[in-house]
Amino acid sequence: MPVITLPDGSQKEFPEAVTGLAIAESIGPSLAKAAIAITVNGNQKDLSDPISEDSKVSIITIDSDEGLEIMRHTLTAQVLASAVKNLYPDTKLAIGPTIDDGFYYDFEFQKPISSDELEPIEKEMKKIVSTGSSITKTLNSKSKAIEVFKVADEPYKESIINDADQEDDFQLYHQDDSEFVDLCRGPHLPSLKHIGPFKLTKIAGAYWKGDSKNKMLTRIYGTAWKDGKDLKLYLQRLEEAEQRDHRRLGQQMDLFHLQDEAVGAVFWHPRGWALYQTLIDYMRTKQELAGYEEVNTPELMDRRLWEASGHWETFGENMFTSRTEDERIWAIKPMNCPGHVQIFKKGLRSYRELPLRIAEFGKVHRYEPSGALHGLMRVRAFTQDDAHIFCTQDQITAETGAVCSLLLSIYRDMGFENIIIKFADRPERRVGTDDVWDQAEDALKQAMNSLGLDYSYNPGEGAFYGPKIEFVLRDAIGRDWQCGTLQVDLNLPGRLGATYVGEDGNRHTPVLLHRAIFGSLERFIGILLEHFTGNLPFWLAPTQVVVATITSDANEYAYEVVEQLKNSGLRTEIDLRNEKINYKVREHSLLKTPVLIALGKREIEDRTVSIRRLGKKGQEIVLLTDAISILAKQSQTHS
């Protein structure tokens, strides 16, 4: 006699075990029609699964995120997979999960296919969907499930079952009128009638089980929505994201370029470099206030230093080196930490000097794999706002807290509200003993917990010398990039021989905190550009003000206005070209200059300026003296 409690608190009692479908029917026929699955005590189940115990049940329809995901899941596992099998019968099936906004399926094709083949596959999928077949499932023992896929010659499915912990209840889903069978965790739609509009989007390679030692499979991506309106909105969103691409904006705004002779290294144009320097100036001020001292260390150092640190062993293949006539091998620094440790080691350090915070805008080079390169986000030469804090065990919590609050205040100034924080613990390849790792991870975890910040775990993704916190920001099309980082390192100071004299008169090894806030200036600028679609806040804009003349009679006055703006510290350009004001407005708008000052006869006579702000219609006429003070003040405001 199961008693079913619905989300509104109402209860229904059934004489015997009952299915989700029957519950939906008991509520109403339209719900029964719309129902695609149920949640039983928090777990998603098929509509056909019987419930015999008292349970909390909610009906899932496609209008919820859960429902949408189930639809996408059914679409990939039942429709995409069987369409591909129909067209390419000797293809092997791997896995087909859902992702944000869609789904993918990994296949092993006997012959590689190209993106031209997405269209016929999509057509075949539509044919399958149009049958409206109902979907049923069977529960199977491990041996039975293995048998099914042995017969079907699906080695990947077989291996998934073999690797599974369970012995029973392997769910196999079938469609009416089709021989297609797939192994799936479910739940699935009760029938293909619930499939919404979809589109296959791209094709790519992907390693089996995400391991580059394994075979590369072919992954087909798609998107699906509950109705045509949502699909259209999604495609629109993609198009808009294209406009926000920092590579496109970099070109349009004349900030930087990349070229073949310097793969992965940026040619910064004057406007881009102005932004770069503005960020550095800002960070320098912030760090100074937070008790950091700025240093500079060599870009080339003997390889023995990198051998000692462990970098040579772990990342040697990704380091640029240079050999000189005297047969010495130098590494172009991929990190600043060994250099900072040298500064710490120079002279005898006392515990009284701790925490010692050393910062550097250090340009590093890393030979990143060619396939990883991506605009400004992933480059081979970049500058870090790097700092190393030498401290005692007791100081870890306070220093970690100080780093986090500094970072958060800076991200807030930059306009970022949604920051993803991840805790990455010991990787497989690492230096140091497990004892030391336990200590470092505990210390970092405790410090984070005491701050009350929400974070998720990123297991095995720490640095080779210590666990790390990743501060992740998202780009225009939803890709995540690590920007800030904080790492607790109990290994490198010892390996590089750093010590200080403690209160007890003995030598101790300091704790080393590595931290970066922007991370890479290059990447951070890429993220900033995408975040603001190039419309940077006034204080960051490469050119803050353009003074444009309407007729050449205003040239003299324009020079005067520009001089005053520049004297107030505003990045200002002058545009005296013999062009119409419309033309100038358009051009400077495309360059995303926040303020355009137009000068004509009226302004000369009244000693005023006409201020036009980017994205605003119309203009304000203000006295020159007022304009200067308004803009200068605005430039000091970080928001």
Add this chain to the structure above:
RNA sequence: GCCGGUGUAGCUCAGUCGGUAGAGCAACGCAUUCGUAAUGCGUGGGUCGGCGGUUCGAUUCCGUCCACCGGCACCA
């Protein structure tokens, strides 16, 4: 690094089923002095990513390398 795609003027792109290429914008020149997102006319500009092959002839076909794009793997 791996899979798939792409590479034509400074930029955005069209085109040649093998007979050495075209538009718009930009640049330059002339005219125009204009009131808030493109003034008009004219001129110049390309080893069709690099190298090799097939061919009477290759930007086009084939091979290879490089770079870029989308993923995967990697990211100190």
